[in-house]
Amino acid sequence: MANERLRGAIVESGLKLEQVAARIGVSPKTVDRWVSEPNRKPYRRFQYAVASMLQREVSYLWPDERTSEEVTASSDSEVMKLYPHRSVVPPDTWTKLYADATTHFDVLVYSGFWLTEDARFHRLVREKSAAGVPVRFMLGDPDSAAVAVRGSDEGIGTAMAGKIRNALMNYAPLFQLPNVEFRLHDTTLYNSIYRADNQLLANGHVYGVGAYMAPVLHLQRIPGGELFDTYTESVERVWEAARRITSPADHKGAPA
Helix, strand or coil: CCCHHHHHHHHHHCCCHHHHHHHHCCCHHHHHHHHHCCCCCCCHHHHHHHHHHHCCCHHHHCCCCCCHHHHHHHHHHHEEEEECCHHHCCCHHHHHHHHCCCCCEEEECCCCHHHHCCHHHHHHHHHHHHCCCCEEEEEECCCCHHHHHHHHHHCCCCHHHHHHHHHHHHCHHHCCCCCEEEEEECCCCCEEEEEECCEEEEEECECCECHHHCCEEEEECCCCCCHHHHHHHHHHHHHHHCEEECCHHHHHCCCC
């Protein structure tokens, strides 16, 4: 059977399938499948977007989904620690995080320059590379508009691009390691994300404040939780759109 609740809510809103699709950034065919195929459900972010647009509860449009209270309770359990500033996070937190990585080792930043000067971190990358763990670095493209804007927002101007170039040079010995890949992105980042398997640290980006003074959220993935997956989905999107580089010099636009 079709999802009559979703169909009815769309009809009552006066919107066409094409309009719903355009507003949430999917194809009309995708929305049609959500309506006509009972086992075809949107990702949670689309469920929330559709529910908000149609002014309905997610649990009304998709009755087998959990209530907002259940989702909130699960998300509360995902939060391991909240630090008011990155500067107060214990220094070994980052290396402890990555030391346990077996399947995911991701660094999503603009520069993350402070991490490039940590000898313990470099040693961890080498150890995980040798163990076959995929290590993924995503740094901002120093020539991109997004990096220029972030530099302006932090009040350091072109120094942001310079920090990225210096970070790449510090990482130069890691470029040729097996299982280690570097990519440059031109994404507007709202968080720097450091992910190892089922834990991550999300360092917020705040206008007018350097990342070292912004909050850090330590999350863990738990059954039924959605907060962790929201951040990791963001990482995957940046990774897919980013440009692979094979040396620090590739940031100048040379073919990778």
